[in-house]
Amino acid sequence: xxxxxxxxxxxxxxxxxxxxxxxxxxxxxxxxxxxxxxxxxxxxxxxxxxxxxxxxxxxxxxxxxxxxxxxxxxxxxxxxxxxxxxxxxxxxxxxxxxxxxxxxxxxxxxxxxxxxxxxxxxxxxxxxxxxxxxxxxxxxxxxxxxxxxxxxxxxxxxxxxxxxxxxxxxxxxxxxxxxxxxxxxxxxxxxxxxxxxxxxxxxxxxxxxxxxxxxxxxxxxxxxxxxxxxxxxxxxxxxxxxxxxxxxxxxxxxxxxxxxxxxxxxxxxxxxxxxxxxxxxxxxxxxxxxxxxxxxxxxxxxxxxxxxxxxxxxxxxxxxxxxxxxxxxxxxxxxxxxxxxxxxxxxxxxxxxxxxxxxxxxxxxxxxxxxxxxxxxxxxxxxxxxxxxxxxxxxxxxxxxxxxxxxxxxxxxxxxxxxxxxxxxxxxxxxxxxxxxxxxxxxxxxxxxxxxxxxxxxx
Numbered sequence: 008x009x010x011x012x013x014x015x016x017x018x019x020x021x022x023x024x025x026x027x028x029x030x031x032x033x034x035x036x037x038x039x040x041x042x043x044x045x046x047x048x049x050x051x052x053x054x055x056x057x058x059x060x061x062x063x064x065x066x067x068x069x070x071x072x073x074x075x076x077x078x079x080x081x082x083x084x085x086x087x088x089x090x091x092x093x094x095x096x097x098x099x100x101x102x103x104x105x106x107x108x109x110x111x112x113x114x115x116x117x118x119x120x121x122x123x124x125x126x127x128x129x130x131x132x133x134x135x136x137x138x139x140x141x142x143x144x145x146x147x148x149x150x151x152x153x154x155x156x157x158x159x160x161x162x163x164x165x166x167x168x169x170x171x172x173x174x175x176x177x178x179x180x181x182x183x184x185x186x187x188x189x190x191x192x193x194x195x196x197x198x199x200x201x202x203x204x205x206x207x208x209x210x211x212x213x214x215x216x217x218x219x220x221x222x223x224x225x226x227x228x229x230x231x232x233x234x235x236x237x238x239x240x241x242x243x244x245x246x247x248x249x250x251x252x253x254x255x256x257x258x259x260x261x262x263x264x265x266x267x268x269x270x271x272x273x274x275x276x277x278x279x280x281x282x283x284x285x286x287x288x289x290x291x292x293x294x295x296x297x298x299x300x301x302x303x304x305x306x307x308x309x310x311x312x313x314x315x316x317x318x319x320x321x322x323x324x325x326x327x328x329x330x331x332x333x334x335x336x337x338x339x340x341x342x343x344x345x346x347x348x349x350x351x352x353x354x355x356x357x358x359x360x361x362x363x364x365x366x367x368x369x370x371x372x373x374x375x376x377x378x379x380x381x382x383x384x385x386x387x388x389x390x391x392x393x394x395x396x397x398x399x400x401x402x403x404x405x406x407x408x409x410x411x412x413x414x415x416x417x418x419x420x421x422x423x424x425x426x427x428x429x430x431x432x433x434x435x436x437x438x439x440x441x442x443x444x445x446x447x448x449x450x451x452x453x454x455x456x457x458x459x460x461x462x463x464x465x466x
Contacts, residue, residue, distance in 0.1 A: 120161065120169075121154035127173055135210050135219040135261065136179045138188050138202065138226050143172055180207035183244075190217060191227045202226060203245060208257040209265075211241045218262040233268045280414045284382035288375050288415065292422025295371035298364050299429030306361065306436045313443060327357040331444055335451050343456045350448040357444060361437040365430065372426035379419020386412025 128147040131137055137144075150169060153161050188202045190212055200212040210217040210226055215238065217226040232238055240255045247253040258264045278285060312326035322332035334353040338346050390409055 117154045117161065120166070121151055124150045124154060124169060127169070127176075131172075131176065132224070133219070133221055133261070134176065134180070134207055135204055135226075136176060136207055137224065138210060138219060139179065139184060139186050139204060140175070141224070146172070182206065188212075188226055191220070191223070191225050193228055193230045197225070203241075205244075205255060205257055208259065208261060211244070214238060214241045214245075216241075216265050218265065229265060233265060237268075277414055278418075280411045281382060281418050282415070284378055284385070284415050285418045288378050288382075288418045288422050291371050291375055291378070292418075292426065295368050295375075295422070295426040296429065299368050299426065299433055302364050302368075302433045303429070303436065306433065306440065309361070310436070310440060313440065317443075317447070327361065327440065327444055328447060330357065331448060332451075335448075335455075339455075343452060343459060346455055347452055350451065354441070354444050354448055358441055361440050362434075365433050365437060368426055368430040368433065372423045372430055375422035375426065376416075376419040379416040379422075382415025382419075383412050386415065 124147050128144055128151070131143050131147065146165075146168065150161060150165050153159050153165065182204075183206065184204045186202060186204070187199055188210075189197050190200045190202065191197050202210050202212045202217065204210045210219065212226075212228070215232055216229050218229055219225075220227045237256045240253065243253050244255050278289065281288070309326060312323075313328045316323055316326050316328040316332070322336060323329035324333055331350060331353045334349050335346065338349045341349065387409070390412060
């Protein structure tokens with residue numbers, strides 16, 4: 008039984024035997040019949056597969072034959088096309104030669120036309136007039152393409168329009184026009200504004216200069232406007248009517264000078280370039296000027312009081328001369344030598360009041376240029392350090408550093424020059440007042456000496 012079960016399992020595994028219940032008993036004869044039936048069925052399936060294979064091979068042979076026939080046909084067609092291509096090339100060359108012969112001098116004319124159209128297109132692209140007349144460049148692009156083509160010729164209408172566009176550019180370049188246009192703000196926002204165009208030079212809007220951008224073909228508001236004396240006449244131009252004449256600044260370089268002016272540092276930028284040393288210099292200069300102005304006011308006030316005192320014999324201690332005269336009145340009975348000492352002491356006491364603060368003005372006038380020189384030297388050290396790091400390949404970088412270093416020298420001179428001038432004025436004024444006191448004291452001594460001499464002779 009065990010052997011029969013193994014043979015039955017092998018038969019079932021080798022395939023295709025009829026299904027037999029595992030629990031049914033199978034004899035040797037039944038097993039033989041089952042194996043014979045399975046072998047017969049396998050032979051039949053093999054024959055069917057062979058038949059299908061042979062049929063498929065015949066179909067593949069037929070497809071190969073069809074492909075070979077198609078290849079032969081395409082090779083013949085390629086030969087025909089190559090012959091036709093050579094014939095077409097020959098025909099085109101002959102036609103081109105006939106066209107060149109017929110064109111004659113017109114070919115040179117079309118070359119000149121193409122060049123003129125190209126130059127005119129470049130002018131239009133860089134002209135601020137294009138903000139008022141947009142889209143002119145497309146016509147010139149088409150005209151250049153047609154003039155350079157060998158299969159088409161420019162029409163009379165295109166030639167006339169080229170002349171018209173050139174004439175219109177010249178006409179509009181001599182006008183002051185107002186029209187709405189899109190303006191790109193420094194923030195990047197595009198806003199429609201009423202624009203005033205002054206010939207082919209400048210365009211302005213809302214009191215600010217505009218620049219024509221070649222890349223975007225739009226009016227762009229300058230990031231940094233020039234000084235107020237240049238932007239001031241813009242509002243006058245906008246308010247002008249009729250034939251009224253108005254002064255206005257124009258840029259003959261078509262915006263380049265405005266860009267340079269915008270890049271130039273203003274007064275505040277120059278002050279910032281001086282750094283800490285520059286601010287110290289300016290603080291000293293302002294202090295010196297205020298000190299000098301204050302001393303000039305005090306001295307002129309004192310001079311007025313002294314002039315009043317000179318006209319009055321009664322001493323007023325509200326002024327220097329009055330205080331000196333008060334000393335004389337207090338020591339009238341003293342001898343000449345003693346009176347001279349008292350008057351000298353009184354004048355010596357008035358000198359510090361008259362010369363107060365003048366020495367500081369002189370010190371500031373001397374120290375300010377020295378501080379400026381100090382700032383310049385330190386700035387030049389920074390410039391040479393930058394040159395050692397980045398080389399000397401960029402002259403603009405070097406020039407900018409040197410210019411920034413020299414700012415402190417300028418600030419020192421700006422602070423020193425008025426201080427020197429004011430020191431001279433205040434010093435001379437104080438010396439004049441001191442000389443008046445000395446002169447009056449000398450006169451008092453002379454009169455006192457004469458009185459004492461006359462009294463001695465009388466006695």
